[in-house]
Amino acid sequence: MSTYRYPKRQELFRRAAGVIPGGIYGHFSPATLVPPSAYPFFTARAEGARFWDVDGNTFIDYMCAYGPMVMGYGAPHVEEAAEAQRRLADCTTGAAPVMVDLAELLVDMMPAADWAFFAKNGADVVNFAIMIARDATGRDKIVMIEGAYHGTTGWMQGPGHHGVIEADQHQVIRIPWNDVPAFEAVLDRHHGDVAAFISTPYHIPAFADSQMPAEGYWEKIQALCRRHNVVLIVDDIRHGFRLDMAGSSAYFGFSPDLTCLGNAMANGYPISALVGCEALKSTAARVFHTGSYWFQAVPMAAAKANLVKMGEINAPQVMLTRGALLFDAMVNIATTYGYDLKVSGVPSMPYLRIADDESLMLHQDWCAEGTRRGAYFTPHHNWFISAAHTDADIQQTLEIVDEAFKAIKGKNLPIEC
Template sequence: MAREINKYDKSREWFKRAVEVIPSGVYGHLGPAEGCFIPVDAFPLFSERAQGAYFWDVDGNRFIDYMCAYGPNVLGYGDPDVDNAAIEQLKKANCTTSPSYKMVELAELLVDTVHSADWAFFAKNGGDVTTLAIMTARAATHRKKIVFTKGFYHGVAPWTQKIDYPGVLPEDVANNIYIPWNDADAFEKVIAENEGEIAAFISTPYMHGNFVDNVLPAEGYWKRIRELCDKHGIVLICDDVRCGFRLDLAGSDHYFGFEADLICFCKAIANGWNMSALCGKEHLKSVVSGITYTGSYWLSAAPFAAAIATINKLKAIDGPKMFKEKGTLLAEGLKAAAANNGFDLIVSGEPALFYLRIANDDSLMLHQEWVAECVKRGVFFTNHHNHFINAALTEEDIAETIEVAEEAFKVVKRNHPELQ
């Protein structure tokens, strides 16, 4: 029996109110423009509640959520162990003049857990700590230039944006050097061209750019990048904001067999409670001590308690192993459902953060049509961003997802007789 198609009347009503008082209604990656809601009327715009692997929109539609709030939901929305830890801490204190000892406990836990961590510095968002990582590298080396790999995303501070973005000055990005992903030769070349000027190499542990299949590191790639950084006194920064705690609790650098000088965490660190962390090697600790960098809410205690509970629970359940197994099961099911209907679904990246692309056309329009049909039936995929697995996702959820995907493939197939 065909599934019921979602209606979004209340979402539209809220959006009309939103655009009156909020720029573009919903801005950023959760909004319809950056989120690539194509067509926009296939997607919900506002949520009412969330639990486990699901969220419900304001129209009462339930979604199996494969975006996980773009990463933070790692154990399941409203995880009782995490939320109880945060709530208990809230009863005692949260934002106070003297910070809670919880920050010390969390720093100790991170140093014990993360392979390349000799210390931890806390903030709120991923961009807070990628920016601190760049400042640290510049302070340590007294150099200006930063090497990025193409397809990067390190936040929204001006230095992370591009010269053609609104509000960004050429001076903001004048010291950025861009090289292709997986190309250590290109790194060696720009080092030679900018001798003694490069402060840092910053990269995610693998390439999870948008609109393209995600690409894992080539054999020996990270080893060579590490060697080049060591040889030329360049700080190696691993932006683990997206992958952190989903691939390896010791850090994604550890997962891929190298050791970063600085490693940035956010998203999964506290299961939705707002905090981020920069961890690093001993030789950079005194450098960070000298940098002026702080924020009003950065040392709030409840998120620290939540992070401690999250990391301990991820250890107890071996989260990364679970995510890999669930992601693999889902990927195999989706690929089979696609093949049953004559579609070539490419699943790339790590299973815990799988990226989807239908390869039957080079415009991605078939892919967008399929994603829209899934969302209208209660499976929240997004078009051109990697997805996320969470621990609350069950095998029944995965089976239901594959059923929805199959139905959606049939609809797209029916709408495109030219593909027969």
């Protein structure tokens, strides 16, 4: 199996670095791809579960645009709905009727939704959720989980990040995941000051295994929030519609006051949503939060068509089943080469790591070898699978996985020492 080369990528990146900070910034920055030499930086075209880079190499995509692609690039049901809406109107004066359809759909689908509000990015609705919680409670403090990601606004980023000032952190208290006593201690210490508890449905730190909720965790967190009048916010932006169409809180059996949604909603069209309980609807109506493009009708039409289709095929179940097949088979292949491949989280968005390799270099190298052969694997972030990954994609991926293990075995990297 030959491995990919990226000469055109190099030339394009050289031009990009001349006119764009960092060349490519944020989560697509080559700095997040280790080693960068193994990865394509630019996508020329995408279809189904695959994309093509500027050098003409094809990749089976296990990052799915870092979450938004859920039903396949260019999925006809989404593109047709988007195109039909585009012919009518998109960014106009006045909201489109499809906004009401989409809100009704979410309210019908999700037990935690009595109303819905739309924006563009996940961080928009996380910020809105925090504003609502503060306005509803008259309190300032936010409790979040150490190592959690909720976007890049100052308060959401950990201390020490560039451009984040100390004051951004003043009202934020971080506690470990799965630590109910730590939350109780915060509620005691800051009695009457905590506006909200915010967390993802299960913990997805970068550079570390995903961690599921301990038995009874969410029940206890919910009970504490209710007892202390703290608004319970679930950041379901990454997990949402990859565990359950009714929301990840339904999957884990609890009832948040506010749920932030985004990534998988519209199969790549820019839209996010905050859904919430009746008791917070009037607060949500009076907190001013908006944006120039938040009423765009095309992403709303795309989201409506996408969510309906995902519900019809039970897309989360399709991804969970297909992912379980793939990742179980990968673990077996790893064993035949003498490696212990750890898979954590759910199979629709798992985190993978080769065990007994604290340096993570072996795992990085294995991901790089897979990517160079056409299966896009990143080493330090959870992966994603979509409902568009076919049996043929999975079969080809397993062949690449085998070759990638063979390649690292041949190099005698640190684990062998």
